[in-house]
Amino acid sequence: MIGFGAEEDHFVAELTYNYGVGEYRLGNDFLGLTLQSSQAVSNAKRLGWPLSEVGEDLYLAEAPGGYHFYLVDKEQPPNDPVQKVCLAVSDLERSTHYWSSLLGMQVMERNEEKKTVLLGFGDSQCKLELNDIGGKVDHGTAFGRIAFSCPRKQLTDIEALMKKENQKILTPLVSLDTPGKATVEVVILADLDDHEICFVGDEAFRQLSIIDPNGNALLDKAMAEDKSNEWFAKHNKQKASA
Structure with missing residues (x-):
């Protein structure tokens, strides 16, 4: 889990490395x-990483694997620098209804020209942008999910509402054990374009998401110790493509 601060008030990304998989096919679902x-x-610029200027004080950088990052060339704000995550949708009005009327997000901005809607649960939090691409959303093989924490008691209400509205529930409310740590409860949904959405009970989640002061060192150590490329070369094999 990587971000600019604690998960209780910052957006974080979960990076997942699957041993033996060397390549994933990107879809058009995650827009940046x-x-x-x-x-x-x-x-x-200092590291020579390719940047494309796509607007005033706005640059596009492509991460390894092809994921898009849009960098605003302005001083980092005191709260979370991550402003928004953009997802593709096939029907903007229906998706806006799903995320706002059913999931309770507030519509903060509409752009008819760009066919986008900006939503959020709070002004100080990372926002979700929906972008109508005018066609089918393809998740490829590299898709992930959006996750939110909420008071544990709200999970049953969310599940009940989705059942009432005949919406997709991928994983009904379930308890997940982590040996030696808190047991968290989650419910996982899918919206109209099959974007996966996970709601996690906040009380236990806060216990699991405490920053590890050795996190950077542990990550560096794990990457240094990964010898998968050498193993595949030694055995004259290629990593699979997902």
Whole structure:
């Protein structure tokens, strides 16, 4: 889990490395993550990372694997620099209804020209942008899910509402054990375009999401110890494509 601060008040991304898989096929479902940080822009330039200027003070960077990051070349705000996550939808009005009327997000901005709607649960939190692509949403093989934490007692209400509205429930309310740590409860949904949405009980989640002061060192150690490329070369094999 990687981000600019604690998960209780910052957006974080979950990076998953699956051993033996060397490549994933991107779909058109995830349209990018936007963050405001002049430092990120200067870091990219210093490291020679390709940047494309796509607007005033706005750059596009492509991460390994093809994921898009939009970098706003302005001073990093005191709260979360991650401004929004953009998902593709096939029907903007129906999707807006789903995310606002059913899931309770507030519509904060509409752009008829770009066919986008910006939603959020709070002004200080990372926003969700829906972008109507005018066609089918393809999740490829590299898809992930959006996750929110909420008071545990709300999980049953969310599940009940989805059942009442005949919406997709991928995983009914379930308890997940983590040895030696808190047991969290989750319910996983899918919207009209099959974007996966996970709601997690906040009380237990806060116990699981405490920042590990050794996190960076542990990640570096794990990457250094990964010898999968050498193993595949030694055995004259290729990593699979998902």
